[in-house]
Amino acid sequence: MDKLYENILSEVKKLPIIDTHEHLDMEEHRVKKGVDLFSLFMTHYASSDLISAGMPVEDMDKLRGNQLDIDEKWRIFKPYWERAKNTSYCQCLLIAVKDIYGVDDINDFTYQELNARIVSMNKPGLYRRILKDMSHIELSICDVYWPDPFLLDEEFYRPAVRFDEFIFVESSDDISALEKRHGRYINSLNQWVRLLEDTMKEYKEKYHICAVKSGLAYSRILRYERTDYSEAEAIFNQLLSARGVGSEFCIQTKPLQDYMMHKVVQIASEMDLPIQIHTGLQEGNGNVITNSNPSHLINLFMDYPQARFDIFHAGYPYGGELSAIVKNFPNVYADMCWAHIISREYAVRILEEWLDTIPANKIFGFGGDYIFVEGVYGHQVIARENIARALANKVEKGYIKEGQCLDIAQRLLYQNPKDFFKL
Incomplete structure (x- = not known):
């Protein structure tokens, strides 16, 4: 078994990677601040x-x-x-x-x-050495809140942009913040949706974003109910009427948030942009893990069969639920970003299960999900080991042949994300 694993790992180590998810600070910023x-x-x-x-x-x-x-x-x-x-x-x-x-x-x-x-x-050239020369990462999809054309080097990155600020609206202050950012005065829900659509279109054309990202599992449950326009509009108008009162003017805004999430998915789908969604464990200490179960998203998967969903973090600890979802929905894909360093044991175990249940083209094998490049390097080492271990286990059990392993690994680490994000 050790020999089998080492043989597979030696080949997996040679593969290039399309990295599905990063938060990397740009090299010039890191070098400048020290x-x-x-x-x-x-x-x-x-x-x-x-x-x-x-x-x-x-x-x-x-x-x-x-x-x-x-x-x-x-x-x-x-x-x-x-x-x-x-x-x-x-x-x-x-x-x-x-x-x-x-x-x-x-x-x-x-x-x-x-x-x-x-x-x-800590000087120029560090990122090339670690990301390109040592990690063999061809491209990383970098999670940015509001892109700056001077930040992302297209030799290294493609941007995925969050539009959560259009969704998670709790006060008039939240509306005012985006008005100021975009230089547009908003006085209706229709104008709010138009600003969302215009912004997403601009970012795709100007910044070449390759995905829309949502991280709202940190703040609320992932269940986004279908909401009537009139109900969402009434809440939005209440918020507009509270201008000047401030964030302490509390209104129950979940129906508005749900409505806007549906709009984000609709518009992204029309623009042929996949939607990346955080599920499972929230980084940090102290949060509501049950908010982030990927099964809360099933109504979105059903309502928007033309949209493409990239579901993050192997759903940890809900990988079994995610397995069933990805098996059932052609438009939903399973992403192992972050998962390999949450738990190596879990990553190997869930990948073995997924290879029993999910078509191999629907699994993304690696996303570093780090702010600093050293973490990306260590993570990809562990990811390659985990993938090799899972494949060796499948061969040892007689479920697949050794000759299939390299093709599967290449799909997970490179070809699947390359095809999905049209890179």
């Missing part, structure tokens, strides 16, 4: 596990800031790192520091040298 070991690696993911292990949020803020020297930060960091370094989040960082910076561990004897190497290598 980083240290802790302000970089405690941006997210591993930081959540350290807080889960007991670190006070105030101490995490100190690690992310620039008021303490590296030794003072280490004294805060060390006890919680020792508690949490078993997790896949933390193991991902260890892979990155070993392969990128030549440091075998993060401990009392290495943190100063590791920090020095991170600081010295």
Whole structure:
């Protein structure tokens, strides 16, 4: 079995990747602002596990800031790192520091040298070395809230843009914020929808966005009911009448939000833009996991059969539900972005299940989902190992032949997202 796995892995390591989801800060911004070991690696993911292990949020803020020297930060960091370094989040960082910076561990004897190497290598060319040369990532789909034409290098990225601010409207302040951003005064729901449509069209033509993204599972349940225009309009008019009152003027806006989500899906589908939706675990500490079950989205999948949905994060921990959904709906695809570092065991297990239930062209094998490139590198190492392990397990059980493995892996890591996003 070990030999089989190693044979498959050696071939999987050679494959290029289309990375379905990133939050990467642009290289010029990172180089300009500077980083240290802790302000970089405690941006997210591993930081959540350290807080889960007991670190006070105030101490995490100190690690992310620039008021303490590296030794003072280490004294805060060390006890919680020792508690949490078993997790896949933390193991991902260890892979990155070993392969990128030549440091075998993060401990009392290495943190100063590791920090020095991170600081010295934080210069132009770092992203090319890590993303292209080491990770073999052809393109990354980068999640941006409002694109800036000077941010995204098309050699590295394609943008996916969130339109959640058109959906998650809770006060007149939310309307005013988009009016200011776009320089348009809004006095009706029809004008709000027109602004959404015009903005999406502009971003596709001007910025070449390849997808629409929604992350509202962090803020509300993913069930978007079909709402009558009149009901949504009445709520929107209430918000307009509250101009000047401020965000404390509370109105129940879920029906309006539901209506606008349907509009986002309709318009994206008409523009041939796929819709990426966060499901499953929310990053950070403390949220309502049941809000993010992908089964809440079934009515959208039914109502818009021409729309194409990319469902994120292997639905963790709802991968079984997602398996049934993707099997049943031709317009719904399963994405393993983030999942490999949430749990390696889960990723292998759910991929084995999916290869029993889902056509192989409907699975996307990797999205790094990181703010910093070192995390992307470590994540793709783990993803390649997980895919090779799942395939080896299928061969060992007699479910597939070894000769099929490379074709499946190539589909997952490259061809499927390339076709889906029309890259």
